[in-house]
Amino acid sequence: MRLLTHNLLICPVHKKPLAIRNVSAVDIIPVEYQPRFLLRMIPRLDWSLLRAAAVSVESDCVDALPEAAPSPSELPALEKAVESGDRLPLLDALQRLLLETHVVGGQLHCEHGEFYVIADGIPNLLADAAVNPSETASEQAACTTEGS
């Protein structure tokens, strides 16, 4: 799962963004530079979630991300720079984070307490796959009853 995809996920139960924690493996897989795609993504991103995700995966691009996303009025200048062939540090960082950084193992935590597991690069966001640390024992008991 790339950090782009992470930015678009929500908790299926509470509809809140999910924080990446307990990362066990991250892959960096370089792909072709996509500045025009990245510019189209900027308005859609949850910027603070992206910054937090970059910290969670200990990316070396954290410092290249400004506190806030470029505003709509700044985008035309960025587009112009991209079309004239400039390499912008911001877009290099977004390329690395959104398109090349894959969380292979870890957890996605909802602010309400439950979390979802990312295993072998695929997050399991089925509502009943949520792990609720306080209720795990009782849920397991319920499943056993249901199965019998």
Add this chain to the structure above:
Amino acid sequence: MDEISYPPSEDTYLLIDGCRSWFQEHGIRAAHPRTRPVLVLEVGCAAAFVLEALATDVAWLDGPQASSHAENCGLLPLLPFFIGSDVNLAALYQAQRRLAATLPIDLVCGSLMTALRADVFDLVLFNSPYVETSADELAEAQRCRDLRAAWAGGWLGLQVAAALIRQFMVTPTAALTSEHHASAWLLLVTQDRTWWHRAFSNQFAFFVKQRRAGDERLLVLALSRSQASLWYKWIWQELRAVDDSDRMSALVDME
């Protein structure tokens, strides 16, 4: 059941061909850098054959006008990114083993769009489970999340499609609407029923393509967000008109 997911079949190819037809018709818009679809979601992607086909050859998006437009302007490439979601985790791992890690495809295990922001995608694809089943059969298929979930469609083979249409019709935030110039579309594969032809004549959906596969007649149709909303209101009124409270509550239960 031994198999994890179904191999590609007529409905798989119909969804791929439906994308081609739809964007060839809308070629000029797809060519424009600001309105070109760049985020694509396939709901119920199973082993991701549709996404693989669409991601490895984006000619479906470019059409004849678009590629010449891009060449004439000397533009940098603008390739879409694809997300596939399915309730069948085993099928997703099967897809992941097959797909190159450099392809712009990510896979997420989830039910319909319940774990995704519904407002960000330009294009949502769904080869919906369209076989008419009893409510019990649909519930059992969804509980087990096995091969049956790929075809069990509830009443009129429409119940799961209706649930997705309901999730798709959310209104994007003002910030997204102003910056997000492309209009979003839902492309749906379903069974060809008179029901849908009434929706076409009411302009609640656009007809894209039709195909006979064995003894099944299949249909690809397209809905914009506003059409999805109109369609949903319409089906609700239809059910109320015949006082079909069972189906009305089934529609609510799917949410």
